[in-house]
Amino acid sequence: MTGRVRVLAAGFGGIGTQNHQQDMYLPAVTADPRFDLVAVAPVAEGPGRARAAAEHYGVVCHESLDAALQAKDAVDLVCLAAPYERRADAVTAVLKSGKHVLADKPLAASAESAAELAALADEVGVALVPAHHLRLGAIVASVRGAVHAGRIGLPWNVQADLLVAGGDPAPGGELANLALYPVDVVLALLGLPVTRVYACGAAALPGGGQAPVTLLLDHERGVRSTVVCGRVPALRDIEPSTPVVHRYRVSGSHGVVLADARKPAAELHTAHRHTAVGTGRSTLSALLDAVWAAVRTGRTELTAWDAVRAGRVLEAAARSLRTGKPVDSRSVR
Amino acid sequence: MSRPLGVVVVGVGFIADAHIAALAAQSGARLTWLVDAAPGRLAAAAHRNGGVRATTDLAEALASDDVDAVIVCTPNDTHAAIALQVAAAGKHLLVEKPLAITVADARAVADAFSAAGLTVMAAHTHRSYDYARTVKQTIESGELGRVTLVRLAVLGGWIWPDWHAWVLEPARSGGHPLHNGVHLLDLAAWWLGTEPRSVHARGARVTSAALDIDDHLEMVLTDVRGATAICEMSRAHRPASFGHRDLLVVGTEGVLQLDWQDEAALVVDENGVTALPAATADGFAIQLAAWLDAIAGEPPVMPVADAVTAVALAVAAQRSIETGEPVLLGDLLSGAGA
Numbered sequence: 001m002t003g004r005v006r007v008l009a010a011g012f013g014g015i016g017t018q019n020h021q022q023d024m025y026l027p028a029v030t031a032d033p034r035f036d037l038v039a040v041a042p043v044a045e046g047p048g049r050a051r052a053a054a055e056h057y058g059v060v061c062h063e064s065l066d067a068a069l070q071a072k073d074a075v076d077l078v079c080l081a082a083p084y085e086r087r088a089d090a091v092t093a094v095l096k097s098g099k100h101v102l103a104d105k106p107l108a109a110s111a112e113s114a115a116e117l118a119a120l121a122d123e124v125g126v127a128l129v130p131a132h133h134l135r136l137g138a139i140v141a142s143v144r145g146a147v148h149a150g151r152i153g154l155p156w157n158v159q160a161d162l163l164v165a166g167g168d169p170a171p172g173g174e175l176a177n178l179a180l181y182p183v184d185v186v187l188a189l190l191g192l193p194v195t196r197v198y199a200c201g202a203a204a205l206p207g208g209g210q211a212p213v214t215l216l217l218d219h220e221r222g223v224r225s226t227v228v229c230g231r232v233p234a235l236r237d238i239e240p241s242t243p244v245v246h247r248y249r250v251s252g253s254h255g256v257v258l259a260d261a262r263k264p265a266a267e268l269h270t271a272h273r274h275t276a277v278g279t280g281r282s283t284l285s286a287l288l289d290a291v292w293a294a295v296r297t298g299r300t301e302l303t304a305w306d307a308v309r310a311g312r313v314l315e316a317a318a319r320s321l322r323t324g325k326p327v328d329s330r331s332v333r
Numbered sequence: 334m335s336r337p338l339g340v341v342v343v344g345v346g347f348i349a350d351a352h353i354a355a356l357a358a359q360s361g362a363r364l365t366w367l368v369d370a371a372p373g374r375l376a377a378a379a380h381r382n383g384g385v386r387a388t389t390d391l392a393e394a395l396a397s398d399d400v401d402a403v404i405v406c407t408p409n410d411t412h413a414a415i416a417l418q419v420a421a422a423g424k425h426l427l428v429e430k431p432l433a434i435t436v437a438d439a440r441a442v443a444d445a446f447s448a449a450g451l452t453v454m455a456a457h458t459h460r461s462y463d464y465a466r467t468v469k470q471t472i473e474s475g476e477l478g479r480v481t482l483v484r485l486a487v488l489g490g491w492i493w494p495d496w497h498a499w500v501l502e503p504a505r506s507g508g509h510p511l512h513n514g515v516h517l518l519d520l521a522a523w524w525l526g527t528e529p530r531s532v533h534a535r536g537a538r539v540t541s542a543a544l545d546i547d548d549h550l551e552m553v554l555t556d557v558r559g560a561t562a563i564c565e566m567s568r569a570h571r572p573a574s575f576g577h578r579d580l581l582v583v584g585t586e587g588v589l590q591l592d593w594q595d596e597a598a599l600v601v602d603e604n605g606v607t608a609l610p611a612a613t614a615d616g617f618a619i620q621l622a623a624w625l626d627a628i629a630g631e632p633p634v635m636p637v638a639d640a641v642t643a644v645a646l647a648v649a650a651q652r653s654i655e656t657g658e659p660v661l662l663g664d665l666l667s668g669a670g671a
Contacts, residue, residue: 156539157549159565161484163583198533198659201482203559205585211481212583214553214561216535224535226551226563228484232583244588245581249486254571258593324531324659 004036005295008075008099010065011090012042012049013083017168018241020104020131021081022053028284029079030057034292038075041068043082043090065090069097076100077295088113091128095120100127102291106180107304111311111332118304127294129287130307134162134181134246134261135188136286143248143259144189152252158186158225159249163212166234167241173202175213175317179229182248183215184310185261186227189250192219193309197316198326201230215317216326237275338625339365339399341424343391343415344407345378348429352404352456353382355617361625362402366394391415395422402628404456405429408499409506413438416453420445425452427624431515431647432640434507436665439644443637452628455640457519461619464591465520468582471589472524478586483521483562485580487513490573491540491548501546509546510534510650514566518646521554521562523639524582528557532649533659539569552650576608642666 007029012021029035041062042050054061062068065082068075081104082090088108094101095117107130108114121128134140147155160182170177187194196218203211212230219225238244246261265276287302294300316329340362342349356364367387369375379387388394395403395418402425405415413433419426426446432455433439446453459465472480499505506512522529532554536547549569554562570577580591597608620635627633642662649660 153571156537159486161581163588165588198553200533200553200555200659201559201561203481205479205481207585211559211561214482214563216533216551216553218535222537224537224551226565228482228563230482230583232588233478233586235587245590249579251567251570256570256575256577258577326533326657 004034005292006036006038006074006076007079008039008041008068008073008077009037009053009079009081010041010043010068010094011045011080011082011104012053013045013081013086019049021079022049024284025079025081025102025104026053026057028282028288032285032288035077035288039068039071039073041065043080044086045083065093069093069099077102077291080104084109088117091117092120095124095126095128098124098126100129100291100295102129102287103131103304105131105307106176106311107307108311111308111315114304114308114311118308121304127291127298127300128304129291129294129300129302130304131287132181132184132302132306132310133283133287135185135302136290137261137283138280138286139259139261139263140185140188140248141286143250143257146257147189147250147252148191151255152250152257153254155190155250155252156223157251158189158223160186160225160227161245161247162229162243163245164231164241165238165244167231169209169231173210173213174230175199175202175314175321178231179213179215179227179314179317180310182227182229183217183313184306185248186217186225187306187309187313189248190219190223190225192221192223194219194313194316194329196326197313197320197329199317199320200324202321213317213321215313217313237273239275338362338401338628339397341366341368341391341394341400341403343368343403343405345369345374346406349378349404349406351617352406352427352621355615355621356404358615358618359621359625362621365399366397368394391418392422395419395424400424402426409434409511410504413442416442417445420449420451420453423449423451425624425628427454427456427621429456430458430519430640431455431507431511431644432637433644434511436641436645436648439641443641446637452624452633453637454624454627454633454635455637455643456620457516457635457640457643458616458620459516459520460523460635461616461623463613464578464580464596468524468580468589468591472526472582472584476587477582477584477589479558480525480582480584481560482581482583483524483560484582485517485521485562486565486567486578487517488565488567488570488575488577488579490570490575491568493568501544503545506546507647508651509536509548509550509566509568510552510647510654511644513568514550514552514564514650515643515647517564517566518552518554518650519639519643521564522642522646525556525560525562527560529642529646529662530555530557531659531661532646532653534650534653536654537569547654550650550654552646554646
């Protein structure tokens, strides 16, 4: 395949007021010269958001995903942000149509469902890229490269924190939403399967919301990681739903990496605010790199199997939270 | 009392020097005796401290008219017996942490001093460091709201001597959770200010699989309100010169973060780039002053009940490492699981 990747943007679902299609994917796709937005469509939600996007970007608005897949539009990739409860069905429909997929996260409601989708993508021979974009951030990518290159010897421990300020809390708690990101990063850093999960925290707070959740992961080869994740109150000078803490510490047999994943960033001081201003490419741009590579070359560092692996850890964590006991994550299928 | 408080220091290992230096800076107290089981080491310490009286028999020092209080710096497994001897002699006590290496012994010490109307304080010195006091004050100000998460890491490379060091013998030190980890557990419990509910911990022998103790600890404390405190203590990091403290407190109204570089300047020299720590207050001096204030009747900054809880938290951590399961504090403190 040559030329620009032709994109159908389908589904405008989100958590609370969030609309990832409208706020994240469409601006990124339309700003990237490697991609060409050709149409939009709702999946199961009302048609209003899709129609507004079609008008804004000057493209066709189909009545539904099925209608879009049956239309004669030349489409290579479906950027899918279907409502959560319809996500797996929508991905299945797109994969069976032979199109590549960029799927909003989480890919599916269960690890088992994600595994079925990953297997289907492999069978059909198309790319199914989950939007685990934080693993592609500039600092995380560098750390991953350094660890894999042996800069700190063999890693034996990772500590990870992702705390997001403000924004809409996920209805099922941030274990089912935000925690996917740092878990995915830790899995990418170590490349070692998780054998056991203990989770605690996430207590319901009197004013609403939940306390941060803590995951203690045992990996193969005796390596351990601890992941903290949560949504904290809205904070001054922090844009809603952006990290106030996002960092990784990797300890190895010959050294340590300390990484603030909010970098590279400059500090902006004005009479009205003090805030960080990112100086590198966004993680979303990096995600489009991964998608473009997947569509053009058939190879990518981020596949649906990464969503399966992270999903299994999160399901084990949810079970541990319920029981108060560690869970053998290999029992999650 | 018109004269300065007369203080015996028992055990003249390296930590005793910090206590003795704090004593020397205090007008309200003075070193009157040194006690140690090793005569040669004792004589050298007495010489270093201006020929202060020295004995290998604690009872001899306790019987002296110029002794009002005792600072104990001996191996952890000796703390309880010495403390009970000090209480029986009617002297006040500052004992290096942990108060004891079992919950039952810690309780016995607390009860003995309570019955005698004497002051006992465990030297959880981190409570007297600038950073710890700042966190406590910030939490108490209410600015963070209700605390939901504490993350505290104190990391370093190997500092202990050879295989014969008592800190490496679990029977003597109680294990790493009781020896060093107890500092972090105590801070977390102090900052949270609530009743601990459970501890889940993991340990690793990173420096050598032949160690009898874990040199890397991850100890996760939860309290009755559902707050979590992750306490990470390491003597396992490489390079051995690595020194790192990291602190994060999350509340319902805000976030407090003290990054490793926030209390240090950077120095670039022929050894590369390293942190140049800020000159902070002497925690041992602040602790000693607080102990003297408590003896004089002020509320203790480190109540003995907190020291008992710290022992229980560390025992729970050690047990959790061994079983792989969370340990409920209620069982330990009630004696059911002691």
